[in-house]
Amino acid sequence: MPLTPSALVLAAALAVSAAAFVTLRRRLGRPLPAPFAEPRGSAAAGERWALTAAFLPWNKESSRHHAASYAAGLLLHTAIAAMVARLLWSLTGRPLPRPLELALAALLATGLACGLALFAKRLANPALRALSVPEDYAANLLVGAALAGGLAACLDPRALPAFQWIGAALALYAPLGKLRHMVFLVTSRRFWGRFFGRRGVKPAPPVAGEAPRG
Amino acid sequence: MAERMDDAARRALAALEDRLDERTAAYLNACVRCGLCADSCHVFLATGDPETIPAKKAERVARLYRRYHTLLGRIAPRFAGAEDASDEALDALATAAFGRCTVCGRCALHCSVGLDPAAILRFARLMAQAAGRVPKGIQASIDLARATGNNMGIAREDVIETLSWLEEDLRDTTGDASIQLPVDRPGARVYYVLNPRELKFFPLSISAAGMIFHAAGENWTLSSTDFDLTNYGMFAADEAAAGEFSGRIVRRAEELGVEELVVAECGHGYRALRWEAPEWLGRRLPFRVTSFVEVMARYLAEGRLALDPSRNPARVTLHDPCNLVRHGGVIEEQRRVLRAAVADFVEMTPNRLDNYCCGGGGGLLAASEHAAARLEAGRPKADQIRATGAKVVAAPCHNCIDQLGEINRHYKLGVEVKTIAEIVADALTTGGPG
Incomplete structure (x- = not known):
């Protein structure tokens, strides 16, 4: 099946975005030298914890105290991942099975609702408003538009080109602003985990007299 | 003679250019300003001031980073939340780094994204230092x-x-x-x-x-x-x-x-x-x-010390110094020692990695220009101590002891603040005072 203009633009945008992220990561900052201090714990164990159990809502006070916001954030990001997968699948030109399309639509609708709720919270909460910059709202709206586009495309294939155009805009914008956290979140968690893992702080403190883990 | 602003800005920006490591840069790029870190910070809990939200303090670095290191920050600074390295921006950076943050790292352990705002604030100190904005006492x-x-x-x-x-x-x-x-x-x-x-x-x-x-x-x-x-x-x-x-x-x-x-x-x-x-x-x-x-x-x-806990009959609670515990990994040892040395040991809530900073960390005790803010930031710690009903606060840190002594007087806690060694020495049955 020949690629439509919107699919071609989307493919190009995704390639540009990927290249931009690779460049950003390479030019991130001065490489960290290998540490000299003797470890107290395991950097690898800390990194594993940061990328797995640290996501569990009871493991961090911020998620325990703000369960609704944390849950909304998780649902939003799950929906975004599904939306990106749907976008990539659209490049194959093949339809998804209808039940899967409908399940996806439900997820995207939930994610969209969560995104809008977080947007409203940012507007309504004075402390959060003080913390925000204009781009926070713009990025939230752009993601919301992509989720809405994905939702529409799941429900009606005629909306697919529009979804692909929005997807292309999202891909091109992602390396520029706060949406770049989608890549740097993983990088950040890895550094975080290695730092606190090495110091024996996470995932669990060692017992005195015990050999350093790892 | 007052230094020309652009020299200070140039030095701060040179630090940003030359000294920013990939870990701190990753943290700067990962923060989404969700604000969930706010109530992990004892300064925010004490003041309620949005300027003290860890992400907001970290923003002082992030705004400069975006202005000089990102495309969006260069072409649309106001939209991107980027700013020039003006005199005001550097003053705000120094105030956030030295006056509103003790670099205790409690926010780092609770950031839902998984970044370390304290590491960013340490970098803010590095930039402020390059710009000649270290508090006079430090x-x-x-x-x-x-x-x-x-x-x-x-x-x-x-x-x-x-x-x-x-x-x-x-x-x-x-x-x-x-x-x-x-x-x-x-x-x-x-x-x-x-x-x-x-x-x-x-x-x-x-x-x-x-x-x-x-x-x-x-x-x-x-x-x-x-x-x-x-x-x-x-x-x-x-x-x-x-x-x-x-x-x-x-x-x-x-x-x-x-x-x-x-x-x-x-x-x-x-x-x-x-x-x-x-x-x-x-x-x-x-x-x-x-x-x-x-x-x-x-x-x-190893059985090299013989202790009699009845020699320390008063209720004792334990303060967890940030650099020893959250940044040092020494978490359980002090507890084992105190359990052996005192008759009535009670934990603060929260404790260990989640314990609150005393408010005097990060060199703040030496920064007299921030003394009032430091005492105010000690309120969560004062509340913690009061809730334990303890008569003695064990603090394995002389810096914390100074601040705890001050908040003891300021908040009228009526406790005695001691090092763990002093408590252990009181309980020694061999080579001790008794």
Whole structure:
């Protein structure tokens, strides 16, 4: 099946975005030298914890105290991942099975609702408003538009080109602003985990007299 | 003569350009300003001021980073939340880094994204330092330590005289003529370093360490010259000064040929020597670096100390110094020691990694311009202490002890603040005062 203009633009945008992220990561900052201090714990164990159990809502006070916001954030990001997968699948030109399309639509609708709720919270909460910059709202709206586009495309294939155009805009914008956290979140968690893992702080403190883990 | 602003800005931006490491840059790029870190910060809990939200404080660096290191920040700074390195921006950066943050790292452990705002604030200090905006008191401590070898300018003769007097007093108190506070002893296994405030204001904690080492049969020594474990260079993110201060102790330890450098109860001193010094000096250290808290726990585990907890009948609670616990990994040892040394030990809520900063960390005690804010930031700690009903607060950090003493008076807590060594010394049944 020949690629439509919107699919071609989307493919190009995704390639540009990927290249931009690779460049950003390479030019991130001065490489960290290998540490000299003797470890107290395991950097690898800390990194594993940061990328797995640290996501569990009871493991961090911020998620325990703000369960609704944390849950909304998780649902939003799950929906975004599904939306990106749907976008990539659209490049194959093949339809998804209808039940899967409908399940996806439900997820995207939930994610969209969560995104809008977080947007409203940012507007309504004075402390959060003080913390925000204009781009926070713009990025939230752009993601919301992509989720809405994905939702529409799941429900009606005629909306697919529009979804692909929005997807292309999202891909091109992602390396520029706060949406770049989608890549740097993983990088950040890895550094975080290695730092606190090495110091024996996470995932669990060692017992005195015990050999350093790892 | 007032310095031209653009010189300071140029130096701050050069620091941003040259010194930003990939970890801190990843943190700057990962923050989504969700604000969920707000109530992890004792300063925000005490003030409710949005400027004290960890992400907001980190934004002071992020705004400059975006302006000079991102495309969007260059072409649409207002939209991207980027700003020029103006005089106001650098002042705000320094205030956020030195006046509103103790770099305690509690926000780091609770950031839902998984980044470390405290690391960003440490970088903010580095930029502020490059721009000549280190609080005067911190800079004065650095200058004095550079000039005299310790941050209080104590002369070698005074050190020897104080230790000699303390040794005599110890012998009188314990009735044990063999007890010593050895100084510059060659062949010692352990080199014990102090906070100079102990020599000036808290000599009992030195006596306590002497009793404990004596009871454990340790072969140890103090130094009459390189005794200062503090490192205000670390507070100021002045790595040249920080490396110089820790380098003195490392060289002295190597001269003495010790197996173990034991750091008296001091959070930042422990962190500086245990974790940061090898990085500043660019090499592994040929001896072990431990906190005296770890040493006491080891002696107890080895059966080298006999303690009678009934000698400490009052209820005792424990403060967790940020640099010892969250940034040092020494978490359970102090608890094991206290459980063996006191009759009634009660934890604060929250405790361990989640304990709140006393409010005086990060060198804030030396920054008199932020004194009022420091006392206000101590309120969550005061509330924690009051809730325990304890009469004694054990704090394995002299910096924390100073702040806890102040909040004790300010919030009328009516507690006594002690080092763990002092509590242990009171419970000693061999070599102790009883």
